[in-house]
Amino acid sequence: MNKNFVLYAAILIFGLAAPFIFPAFKVQLSILCVLIVLATTWNIQGGEMGYNSFGNILFYGLGMYLCASVQVGMFFPLAEWTESGGEKTFVHTPTQFFQGMAVGLVVAAVVPTIVAGLIGYSILGLRGHYFAICTLGLGVAAGEISGGIEIIGAGQGFTTPPFPNVGSLEARGEFFYFLSFFTLVLTFIAVRSIYSTRFKLILNAIRDNEDKAEAMGIETMKYKIIGWMISAFFCGLAGGIMGGLVGYIDSTDVAFDGREMGVFMVLMAILGGKGTLWGPIIGATIFHIFKEGFWTFFLGWQYVALGVLIVVIVIYFPEGIMGWLREKYPERFGEVVDEKDRKAQVELK
Amino acid sequence: MRLNKIILSFVSALVILFSTSVASFAKVVGDKIILGAAISLTGKYSSNGVHTQNGYNMAVDRINSMGGVKVGGKTYKFDIIYYDDESNPKRAAQLAERLISQDGVEFMLGPYSSGLTKAIAPVTEKYGVPMVEANGASRSLFTKGYKYLFAVLAPANLYLDVAIETAVELNGGKPVRIAQAFEQDAFSQDVRLGILDAAERTGSKIIIDDKLPKELNDMAATLVKVKQMKPDVLVVSGHTKGALTAIRQIAEMKVDVPMLAMTHCDAAKLSKQHGKNSQYALCASQWHKSLTYKDDFFKDGMTYAADFEKEFGYDPPYQSAESSAALLVFKDAFERANSFDQKKVRDALAATNMQTFYGNIKFAPGGQNVDKPMVLFQVMCDASGSCENKVVAPLKWASAKLIHPIPKWSER
Numbered sequence: 001m002n003k004n005f006v007l008y009a010a011i012l013i014f015g016l017a018a019p020f021i022f023p024a025f026k027v028q029l030s031i032l033c034v035l036i037v038l039a040t041t042w043n044i045q046g047g048e049m050g051y052n053s054f055g056n057i058l059f060y061g062l063g064m065y066l067c068a069s070v071q072v073g074m075f076f077p078l079a080e081w082t083e084s085g086g087e088k089t090f091v092h093t094p095t096q097f098f099q100g101m102a103v104g105l106v107v108a109a110v111v112p113t114i115v116a117g118l119i120g121y122s123i124l125g126l127r128g129h130y131f132a133i134c135t136l137g138l139g140v141a142a143g144e145i146s147g148g149i150e151i152i153g154a155g156q157g158f159t160t161p162p163f164p165n166v167g168s169l170e171a172r173g174e175f176f177y178f179l180s181f182f183t184l185v186l187t188f189i190a191v192r193s194i195y196s197t198r199f200k201l202i203l204n205a206i207r208d209n210e211d212k213a214e215a216m217g218i219e220t221m222k223y224k225i226i227g228w229m230i231s232a233f234f235c236g237l238a239g240g241i242m243g244g245l246v247g248y249i250d251s252t253d254v255a256f257d258g259r260e261m262g263v264f265m266v267l268m269a270i271l272g273g274k275g276t277l278w279g280p281i282i283g284a285t286i287f288h289i290f291k292e293g294f295w296t297f298f299l300g301w302q303y304v305a306l307g308v309l310i311v312v313i314v315i316y317f318p319e320g321i322m323g324w325l326r327e328k329y330p331e332r333f334g335e336v337v338d339e340k341d342r343k344a345q346v347e348l349k
Numbered sequence: 350m351r352l353n354k355i356i357l358s359f360v361s362a363l364v365i366l367f368s369t370s371v372a373s374f375a376k377v378v379g380d381k382i383i384l385g386a387a388i389s390l391t392g393k394y395s396s397n398g399v400h401t402q403n404g405y406n407m408a409v410d411r412i413n414s415m416g417g418v419k420v421g422g423k424t425y426k427f428d429i430i431y432y433d434d435e436s437n438p439k440r441a442a443q444l445a446e447r448l449i450s451q452d453g454v455e456f457m458l459g460p461y462s463s464g465l466t467k468a469i470a471p472v473t474e475k476y477g478v479p480m481v482e483a484n485g486a487s488r489s490l491f492t493k494g495y496k497y498l499f500a501v502l503a504p505a506n507l508y509l510d511v512a513i514e515t516a517v518e519l520n521g522g523k524p525v526r527i528a529q530a531f532e533q534d535a536f537s538q539d540v541r542l543g544i545l546d547a548a549e550r551t552g553s554k555i556i557i558d559d560k561l562p563k564e565l566n567d568m569a570a571t572l573v574k575v576k577q578m579k580p581d582v583l584v585v586s587g588h589t590k591g592a593l594t595a596i597r598q599i600a601e602m603k604v605d606v607p608m609l610a611m612t613h614c615d616a617a618k619l620s621k622q623h624g625k626n627s628q629y630a631l632c633a634s635q636w637h638k639s640l641t642y643k644d645d646f647f648k649d650g651m652t653y654a655a656d657f658e659k660e661f662g663y664d665p666p667y668q669s670a671e672s673s674a675a676l677l678v679f680k681d682a683f684e685r686a687n688s689f690d691q692k693k694v695r696d697a698l699a700a701t702n703m704q705t706f707y708g709n710i711k712f713a714p715g716g717q718n719v720d721k722p723m724v725l726f727q728v729m730c731d732a733s734g735s736c737e738n739k740v741v742a743p744l745k746w747a748s749a750k751l752i753h754p755i756p757k758w759s760e761r
Contacts, residue, residue: 024451027443084538087489147533155533162471246439248468252563254439299433
């Protein structure tokens, strides 16, 4: 327990100090936080529940558009802002910007949660490949539909409100970093506390054998929907932040970016080890560092390098890094269980 | 318990990795002026990204070999740091941030496409980094009041409205019926706006108005409608893939339409790739090698085209020419500012008024080039089947007469 506390404190301090230690990397660090949030929440479905969802990108994109629209719409006519060809930029005062962002983020988190509840009811009845394909379609459809809605810029894209001038050039980077780091901490706390309850066991039961779980009297549908709503909440939040950070929303390339973000979140969770708490976090971090590195050193070949990385992962770490570690050093993972087990047995006697 | 140790050592490894990878460049190192550029080397814009990069490189080599840039009595050479933006606006914005805050770049060249330029402009604007861009034509880039953005090209809404006006003229001044299909991206949607304006001006009617997906490789649905409704003009815009898809399917489906107006014909190397099938296509272009502009570095369009072909093995599309022109603009501005101060260079850029082989360059307050008209060329083939792009409008540069209407497929 104490050691855990030291670990968390160390990470928290590192997280808080990071933008000052590496001031040039603020944007990358913010994106890393967002990636971890996406991988961690994907793991609720893909890892713990055994439902491979490619649809979480839907909530991410929805959150992005909603946050930006609210932030603009609260103070200025949205239609003029996004009017194709002649979009105007009204300047937010700092107060307007932050108020808009705050309300926008709330909406960006709440609406996708509701949407997840509604569509979850209808599609979480699908299983296996059918569920995966259906969710894949959701993201693609959302991208194409949003690309035709004029009020959010359609094919022209949506420029999010520029960061107000609050004196320092570094302010924007710091603001978005702390916002995404805070979201990451919030996600971690939420997911960790969920995983320490019966809820996680139910999700695992659904993964291992849904019919048996149902036969044991678990209302699997209810838990599946709740799980998805939790993911949607944080994905929406992450999307809202990412929209502001990138500064420009495009329907298929930035918001409903199933081809990149949608696949990456799955890849990161698998790389780190799905079905574990730390797996997605480690996976996302390594993935991000590798990707940034490949970009710089293998210009033009980065996707080839990334492809090789994926092949290596699949062949040598099929269970992800955490899974590999567990297999290699079972005592480091097993110790805890054995200790408890032993104690429990002693108590029984 | 040991797990914590693993994670802790992992975190510390991360710290070391991050801190060692902080590379430092600067805007001007020794005798080098370092420019930054995010270019689409992969992804859907990769072919045009390469055209852009080739254009930049060609101009860098030429300027460096002809004496470089003279600032404050010293001679400097250009150098460019490239990154691959993967044709993705999110990546482009991130890379702009990276070029400026990590690599210390103080002057930027633009990426390929309006969408990516739209993503990068807020970043360069925030840091006050002057950016000369050659491939972001969307009108909305110039209505936002950006102070550090300069485009050597004419805005996208002017690309094809001339074609509509020409069609009306050839129709005896009577309105025409227009069918149009545009990709869902910032640039093509702006071309569409230009057509809407032209249609309103001439009283023409738009009978088909389709949107095409981004990864464009099928537009048969639109073409079926075109076959049924027989419009007078068919307008298609969707970067290189749009041009290639349109020609391929029009030929396959034998769609007869009196006028076919497009963008990106030269970037798609239509006349080479599709030969006679691409005949009669009318294309909007920022530049054509037969135009008579001149400068000291590339002489004129014909010389530029010959040199480019020698270096890269293909005829330069206008994307390359305008990219080369961006470097000429930067050189001119540095020398006039006689300083590397970003504000001074910005002011010098704003006061640009010069002629390059690519055209006259003079920036409006919004940043767009107002001194260079668009040209239209038509793909024309001879009996042997070899095809060439010939300028047909405006008349000042026309080297051939527009062939109108396009003969039916049954008569070709």
